[in-house]
Amino acid sequence: MSLPRHLLPILSRRGVLGAGGAALLMPGLARAQSAPSDDGSAINVTPGGAAPIPVAIPLFTDPTGAPSDIGTQIAGVISDDLGHSGSFRPIDPSSFVPNSIVNGVPVWANWSILGAQALITGDVADQGGGQLRVEFRLWSITQQKQVQGTAYTTTAANWRRIAHIIGDVVYQELIGESGYFDSRVAYISEAGPVTSSVRRLAVMDYDGANNQFLTDGVSMALSPQFNPTRQQLAFVSFQGNNPRVYLFDLQTGSQSLVGSFGEMTIGPRFSPDGNSLLMSVSHGGGAAIVKVGASGGGMTELTDYTSINVTPSYSPDGSQIVFNSDRDGNQQLFVMGSDGSNPKRISFGDGQYAEPAWSPRGDLIAYTRWGSGGFSIGVMQPDGSGERILSQGFLVEGATFCPNGRVIMFYRQTPTENGHDSRLVTIGIDGFNERLVDTPTNASDPSWSPLLS
Amino acid sequence: MYFSMRRSGFISFALHALLIAACIIALPTPKIPQATDDEVSFEFVGPSKQQQSQFTGKTPAQNKGEVTHNADKAIKQPDIKKPIVAPPPPPPPPPPTPNKPAVLPKPPQPAPPPPPRVQTPTVAPTPPPPPQKPQPKSTSTDAQPPLPLPPPPAPPVSAQSTAHQPHVVKAPDALSKSVLNTLQNLRAEQNQVKAPTSTYNPDADSAADAGGSKTATANSHLSGADKNAIGAHVKPCFDVDAGAPGLDTFSVKLLVQTDGSGVIRDARVSPDDQAKLSDPIFNAYAQRAINAVLSYQCSDLSSVLPPNMLGQDQTFLFNFSAQ
Numbered sequence: 001m002s003l004p005r006h007l008l009p010i011l012s013r014r015g016v017l018g019a020g021g022a023a024l025l026m027p028g029l030a031r032a033q034s035a036p037s038d039d040g041s042a043i044n045v046t047p048g049g050a051a052p053i054p055v056a057i058p059l060f061t062d063p064t065g066a067p068s069d070i071g072t073q074i075a076g077v078i079s080d081d082l083g084h085s086g087s088f089r090p091i092d093p094s095s096f097v098p099n100s101i102v103n104g105v106p107v108w109a110n111w112s113i114l115g116a117q118a119l120i121t122g123d124v125a126d127q128g129g130g131q132l133r134v135e136f137r138l139w140s141i142t143q144q145k146q147v148q149g150t151a152y153t154t155t156a157a158n159w160r161r162i163a164h165i166i167g168d169v170v171y172q173e174l175i176g177e178s179g180y181f182d183s184r185v186a187y188i189s190e191a192g193p194v195t196s197s198v199r200r201l202a203v204m205d206y207d208g209a210n211n212q213f214l215t216d217g218v219s220m221a222l223s224p225q226f227n228p229t230r231q232q233l234a235f236v237s238f239q240g241n242n243p244r245v246y247l248f249d250l251q252t253g254s255q256s257l258v259g260s261f262g263e264m265t266i267g268p269r270f271s272p273d274g275n276s277l278l279m280s281v282s283h284g285g286g287a288a289i290v291k292v293g294a295s296g297g298g299m300t301e302l303t304d305y306t307s308i309n310v311t312p313s314y315s316p317d318g319s320q321i322v323f324n325s326d327r328d329g330n331q332q333l334f335v336m337g338s339d340g341s342n343p344k345r346i347s348f349g350d351g352q353y354a355e356p357a358w359s360p361r362g363d364l365i366a367y368t369r370w371g372s373g374g375f376s377i378g379v380m381q382p383d384g385s386g387e388r389i390l391s392q393g394f395l396v397e398g399a400t401f402c403p404n405g406r407v408i409m410f411y412r413q414t415p416t417e418n419g420h421d422s423r424l425v426t427i428g429i430d431g432f433n434e435r436l437v438d439t440p441t442n443a444s445d446p447s448w449s450p451l452l453s
Numbered sequence: 454m455y456f457s458m459r460r461s462g463f464i465s466f467a468l469h470a471l472l473i474a475a476c477i478i479a480l481p482t483p484k485i486p487q488a489t490d491d492e493v494s495f496e497f498v499g500p501s502k503q504q505q506s507q508f509t510g511k512t513p514a515q516n517k518g519e520v521t522h523n524a525d526k527a528i529k530q531p532d533i534k535k536p537i538v539a540p541p542p543p544p545p546p547p548p549p550t551p552n553k554p555a556v557l558p559k560p561p562q563p564a565p566p567p568p569p570r571v572q573t574p575t576v577a578p579t580p581p582p583p584p585q586k587p588q589p590k591s592t593s594t595d596a597q598p599p600l601p602l603p604p605p606p607a608p609p610v611s612a613q614s615t616a617h618q619p620h621v622v623k624a625p626d627a628l629s630k631s632v633l634n635t636l637q638n639l640r641a642e643q644n645q646v647k648a649p650t651s652t653y654n655p656d657a658d659s660a661a662d663a664g665g666s667k668t669a670t671a672n673s674h675l676s677g678a679d680k681n682a683i684g685a686h687v688k689p690c691f692d693v694d695a696g697a698p699g700l701d702t703f704s705v706k707l708l709v710q711t712d713g714s715g716v717i718r719d720a721r722v723s724p725d726d727q728a729k730l731s732d733p734i735f736n737a738y739a740q741r742a743i744n745a746v747l748s749y750q751c752s753d754l755s756s757v758l759p760p761n762m763l764g765q766d767q768t769f770l771f772n773f774s775a776q
Binding site: 041042043044045046047048049050051052053087112113115117140142143150151152153154158161162165172173174175176177361363406428429430453 | 493494495496672675680683684687688689690691692693694695696697698706732733734735736737738740742743744745747748749750769770771772773774775776
């Protein structure tokens, strides 16, 4: 385990003081320090910081170099994607030196003087028949070489997805992990007065574009969850005022009930292979976590009904489940084996904990915590250690991880004169770079899809 | 009575049929979201020949199997029918071979001299500069890195006088280009007439009789204070990805080459750490370290190198540790 970073300056300061004192007392030692070392050891460099990578993204043109409307839009989406991640800092295009790409090759000096480490260039060719060919290249400015070059062919209407895919390629190359830009988010849209709001199931790109409503709002919808392997959502619908878990097929638009168990079924979560589903079944004042097939058959109780056990979430390898239970008197987080064995409490901070979500990387569990200080979104390691609060507010809930586990989306509700304002928000797992996601209505209960490509 | 009932039946049937038809026509068909089944085909492209000829990079393109260095010959991948299907994964990278990119058909044209660092941006590719007189080497300016060493001055050519007389060769045999004469001259040159002046290189990371090492560095000529100063000079340019899993354990050694003016011109991962580059996250970490030493802000070590280390190329061993 490394030393806490805040201790490092103190230790190094002490070290400096100690070395200085020794030099004063022993001049010979000071002389020895300036003499050539004879061990040939390396020159040590420690990180100066964690600043984002400066990246230049000039507008994509047509193949002749002329401006292209769609190329401009593609460059804009790539810039937004990379900036959203917090790992990149798109350089202001107004600072670009004109004619800094000659015959498709960067004029290196013109980009390095801006501090750019990477450059993304591209062009868009109309191939007729509604088809576009988007070619992009990723350049390393400091190493003066092309890192990646790819061309995509698709329909013109699909340009946004191409931009996201390019963003993911850049992310993969420069960060070393898969990106998350080519992904979608399901959420609950809320419209109308607070007392009788219409809650509809909706889906959009992760950045809020291409919003679509999937249900009509006649029956209230809650808690959508993406199937990690299929074009399918699980959600809770109040059809007939009876909350039940349903499946929504994104390709056909059809809905199907997942079994008829207990008094109500809530909080669905898919297994990593998408073949089974965890949910809570209420019965006699308690709620048990059960496992059922994705088609609704073969229910297995993983907890009993003596307490309220809700909002389960699988670990990425499917071997463990984190869930929320009041079995110890108030709501806390517990981890158990995927067969319900060895439940163990992992939350011990002030207040109560709920809505855990296991990171796709497996290293963190996000949760909602509330107490005297209001609501918080935080993360902890699966054994309960390393708890960190990322964001706080009047009401913050519903954390969901992006496909690579670097970013969390949740909803933030704030009271207003006419009711409340509920917005989706993203934040890095380091607690920085909090951003609002545009939605046409109030929004809650986000669920992030896996990567589409 | 019978006909009255029959007529009523017909009317009822017709009305029901009309109602059903109206429903089918009038009711909106639910729109099914289809946003994820668009087809996207892709192909990998590389720099065209025209672009390759303009490369001025110090290092060849990365050894990636998926990069084709000829856009015209790029092979179009088959269309992806379902977007949820990931593109075919690139072939696994070949095992690292130090100092020798193996797969690339031809690296981009390397630029003999590294690009000069400029303080003011270049607006467009400038035409080749006119031949200039050799200028004295300067290592004091930070913004203007030293120009490449000037070529040795040509011997002065004096105009022939009108009284010029042909040079008389006293021993024409010695200047003969005949095969036998050439061989004799070669043998004469190979005869060792002086004692060897080379000595054992203590910087070599191997035994005296092991033939030296390609990773020999000038680190042993640096004092601890020198190393600290160099490390502190590069540190502001070395940023890490705080979210990288395993970051606390990362450490990469680089062999960094400076030119005679103390400017870093090349950096590569030490052979000791080459095997780790197969981990893409470690590879990204190593690239950040390389970017740090090659960055515009930190590549000039002239102010922190001992003066006696300037004037010739040097190779230093750096260790970039996330701790």
